[in-house]
Amino acid sequence: PxxxxxxxxxxxxxxxxxxxxxxxxxxxxxxxxxxxxxxxxxxxxxxxxxxxxKPRLPVYPEFFLESDRFLPAALKAKVAGLSDDEGYVKGGIQRYAGFD
Structure with missing residues (x-):
């Protein structure tokens, strides 16, 4: 952009x-x-x-929410811990920019 x-x-x-x-x-x-x-x-x-x-992690949600094929289990667990239910960054844009 x-x-x-x-x-x-x-x-x-x-x-x-x-x-x-x-x-x-x-x-x-x-x-x-x-x-x-x-x-x-x-x-x-x-x-x-x-x-x-919405901020996303370096891996698109569909590559860790819907499949075990793309990430090793330990990495998938770490990514899942950082993401919300939709696979985007937990806390959303507010986590980075302090938006309401």
Whole structure:
């Protein structure tokens, strides 16, 4: 999203379901000239299109909630302990940004 801020709504309308690695802590090392958008901006613009901004773990929920095939048992247990019932980060965006 840091390379095309003017097009957020177009991407959401087209069906995007993941903003990729957006970090409030680091720069975009691939494109350092283009700072990450603020999480509040992404949240608000996503919400304006009817979507909820949810942080996810490095592994998509379907690869550990619905299958034992992709992660070793010990890693799956660790990931499950960090995730909510839908497989997203426990505590949601509030855990990172302090949003209400």
């Amino acid at each position: 840091n390379l095309s801020a003017q097009d957020y709504e177009c991407y959401l309308d087209a069906g995007i379901n993941d903003w990729g690695g957006v970090s409030p802590l680091t720069i975009d090392f691939v494109n350092p000239e283009a700072p990450w958008p603020g999480l509040a901006e992404l949240r608000d613009r996503s919400k304006s299109m009817g979507f909820e901004l």
